[in-house]
Amino acid sequence: MINLIRADLRRVLRRPTLYIFAGLMLLFAILGGLSSDAMEMMNIEKNDTAYLVAIMASVPILITLYGDDFRSGSMITVIGRGVSRTKLLVAKLITSSILLFGFYVLAFIEFYVFHTFLLNAYYSPKQTALTVLMIFLGWFRNVALFAFASILMYALWNVAAGIVTILGLIAFLRILLMAVNKEGTIYYLTTDGMIDKGYSAVMTGNFPYQFIIVVVYVTAFIVIGSLFFKRKELDL
Amino acid sequence: MSEALIKLEDVKKAYGKHEVLKGVNMQVNKGDIYGLIGKNGAGKTTIFKMVLGLSRMDNGSVSICGSTNDKELYKNRNKIGFLVGQKFYGYLTARENLKYYAIAKGFHGKTAKEEIDRVLELVNLKDVKQPFRKYSLGMQQRLGIANAILGSPEILILDEPTNGLDPQGIADVRNMIHRFNEEFGMTVIVSSHILGELEHTAHRFGIVNEGIVVKEITEADLKETEPVIEIALSDIERARQVLAEAGIQITREIQERTSLEDFYFRLIGGGNL
Numbered sequence: 001m002i003n004l005i006r007a008d009l010r011r012v013l014r015r016p017t018l019y020i021f022a023g024l025m026l027l028f029a030i031l032g033g034l035s036s037d038a039m040e041m042m043n044i045e046k047n048d049t050a051y052l053v054a055i056m057a058s059v060p061i062l063i064t065l066y067g068d069d070f071r072s073g074s075m076i077t078v079i080g081r082g083v084s085r086t087k088l089l090v091a092k093l094i095t096s097s098i099l100l101f102g103f104y105v106l107a108f109i110e111f112y113v114f115h116t117f118l119l120n121a122y123y124s125p126k127q128t129a130l131t132v133l134m135i136f137l138g139w140f141r142n143v144a145l146f147a148f149a150s151i152l153m154y155a156l157w158n159v160a161a162g163i164v165t166i167l168g169l170i171a172f173l174r175i176l177l178m179a180v181n182k183e184g185t186i187y188y189l190t191t192d193g194m195i196d197k198g199y200s201a202v203m204t205g206n207f208p209y210q211f212i213i214v215v216v217y218v219t220a221f222i223v224i225g226s227l228f229f230k231r232k233e234l235d236l
Numbered sequence: 237m238s239e240a241l242i243k244l245e246d247v248k249k250a251y252g253k254h255e256v257l258k259g260v261n262m263q264v265n266k267g268d269i270y271g272l273i274g275k276n277g278a279g280k281t282t283i284f285k286m287v288l289g290l291s292r293m294d295n296g297s298v299s300i301c302g303s304t305n306d307k308e309l310y311k312n313r314n315k316i317g318f319l320v321g322q323k324f325y326g327y328l329t330a331r332e333n334l335k336y337y338a339i340a341k342g343f344h345g346k347t348a349k350e351e352i353d354r355v356l357e358l359v360n361l362k363d364v365k366q367p368f369r370k371y372s373l374g375m376q377q378r379l380g381i382a383n384a385i386l387g388s389p390e391i392l393i394l395d396e397p398t399n400g401l402d403p404q405g406i407a408d409v410r411n412m413i414h415r416f417n418e419e420f421g422m423t424v425i426v427s428s429h430i431l432g433e434l435e436h437t438a439h440r441f442g443i444v445n446e447g448i449v450v451k452e453i454t455e456a457d458l459k460e461t462e463p464v465i466e467i468a469l470s471d472i473e474r475a476r477q478v479l480a481e482a483g484i485q486i487t488r489e490i491q492e493r494t495s496l497e498d499f500y501f502r503l504i505g506g507g508n509l
Contacts, residue, residue, distance in 0.1 A: 082313030
């Protein structure tokens with residue numbers, strides 16, 4: 001599995017798409033920062049950076065990591081050489097998590113450097129810790145969405161299904177579910193809702209067991225995705 | 237007795253109501269160059285898909301190097317290299333594409349570089365620098381073969397390797413297949429529409445028609461079938477008659493073995509693949 005991850009990382013990092021989206025993400029974040037009040041921007045809880053990163057990271061990763069494979073058929077070669085489909089699915093998810101992590105680290109660096117050095121803002125250790133936590137939770141949220149979207153991608157053998165699902169969930173999941181169910185009972189059953197609750201638990205000094213439930217969700221998504229993938233007839 | 241590296245027993249596959257394989261039995265032995273013959277839609281590619289685990293069979297069993305259980309099949313598929321279409325990234329060069337597959341296969345650093353150099357040299361693509369999307373069909377096929385032989389697999393599956401190649405390209409592929417078999421000891425399964433070409437490449441043949449391997453034959457079987465008598469005259473019967481009436485004996489006849497193409501069409505019927 002490590003070999004698959006290494007091969008994919010090496011290949012994907014040669015695609016300019018990733019760097020273009022990373023550059024755009026930084027540009028939008030800086031422009032957003034310049035047009036906002038510094039104190040407001042520093043409040044990570046009210047900041048939209050996590051949404052920006054989620055969108056700007058998900059699209060190029062899906063295109064390069066999954067889309068290129070669906071188009072070229074390279075997955076077929078790998079499977080034909082004896083790699084199990086489950087292993088391949090998990091390897092892709094780990095690779096996408098690593099790439100997502102890169103985007104989130106980049107966003108953190110931009111956020112921190114931009115405010116500390118360019119806006120002369122002072123981050124207390126507590127604010128820094130909160131920023132790190134929010135960045136980590138943004139990444140965790142994104143990984144769960146990738147695991148969910150991979151079910152549709154492998155079932156339909158189509159990366160567009162994954163892109164639409166992820167963008168739709170990032171942009172509308174909370175709004176839609178809160179609109180139909182104001183108490184949020186449905187929303188808080190989703191991975192996003194669980195992560196929100198886990199965050200509240202951390203902030204109130206409780207054990208965030210909801211994060212464990214999210215890991216269980218992700219495992220379930222992998223199992224379901226794997227079942228679809230195993231049933232998929234691969235054309236030569 | 238020959239060691240069977242790939243064996244299919246009563247393999248059936250249907251897509252909806254359409255039965256593609258109706259109980260395929262075939263055996264490829266160690267050291268064979270096995271030619272798989274059949275017209276479009278006969279089931280050749282589906283047989284390859286079953287062997288490579290890309291499609292689920294409805295019935296029967298596939299054995300690779302003597303194993304039929306799923307876990308060992310995965311392991312043994314690592315001993316297979318195959319060319320089935322062109323599965324490459326358009327934006328990467330030949331070397332970069334092979335590097336992807338080499339790393340995925342477990343090659344690292346200097347070993348990966350040496351192995352890639354070796355296979356690129358064998359297919360004469362070592363100095364090509366442009367990305368894959370700019371390759372001619374012949375170059376694409378050669379890169380496909382290079383990828384198939386990466387890591388010197390025990391078994392090589394080549395699906396229509398001469399498709400779209402010019403006569404020189406076809407001859408090159410034939411020579412490569414013989415070299416892989418004789419020099420590197422690879423067992424080769426090759427499918428082709430060009431029967432005359434396959435006849436010069438393979439030692440054993442499996443004839444697929446409507447989802448069944450109707451016959452497996454060897455080169456020797458072709459020699460033992462009814463001989464064709466070639467007389468260098470335009471009208472043989474008339475010539476014989478005339479010669480007999482005139483009391484002239486035929487003193488020399490050139491006997492040729494039946495061609496694979498003749499054998500195939502006699503068995504299956506029809507005249508075009």
